[in-house]
Amino acid sequence: MLYIFCPHCGSRSQNEFAYGGDATVKRPELNKEISDQEWNNFVYLRKSPRGKHLELWHHISGCRQWIKVERDTSTHEIFKTYKADELTK
């Protein structure tokens, strides 16, 4: 079982959380003209890296806040967690 450090609640078990996908994907800016290909890439195209990955998790059975988690996809080691609005880069 993974333990994830929620920036709001502290260390909690993984089963309080729901995985929310890649946290590095950015939505195209509003009112900007984009091609179907760009929109397709935003909606469907995801990297599947081996190693460090920035992910969104939802603390659904806890404080119900979205957080960002920097996790190694091969070892499951969690390096750091951030509030959803925190800049990570």
Add this chain to the structure above:
Amino acid sequence: MTVISALQNVHVKGSFGNFENKSENELLKIKELKNLLIVQVVQYRNSSIKIDDINFNKLKFVNQSQTVVSNENVRVLWNSPNNWLLISNKKELLKEIYSTFNENDFAITDLSHSKATIELEGPYVKEVLKKGCPFNFNILTKNMSINSAYNGISFIVDMVENEPEKVRIFSLRSFGESLYHSITDASLEFGYKCN
């Protein structure tokens, strides 16, 4: 107004499980709490009011996880950032809530009818909670609360007393019966009495 019991189909009075040859004090006591006023107060993101300036029923709200502030009338549980749950036996407090919290800065929702509430009291309360929830209950002391999941059911634990241990657990009303079954199943080995 009386709240209709969320657990009336499952909550049966009596002693169950391993209760024989045990005194009253050795048994876990389980009861349903009814007619509680449960109100969620959420401060809007664009609100400029400092929560420290709010004084409700002589209580200062605290925006810190696992914290409960209380007096004889009301318990204020931290739910999430800028989100609190007010629990009281006094229905008339609802008016005071509406007058204290400006509707332009706070969202107030009366959840009294939306929750099932179970109170556990006795020597094995934390053991029962540990059986279904991965939270480290050894650190939970009086006036702390947590949101977590018990056998997959999201619930809120409010530690009311240390000696003897007494907790209130809240779940969504629709999950109340399932949670009640989970709690009573976990309590069988200790013996429990339903009031």
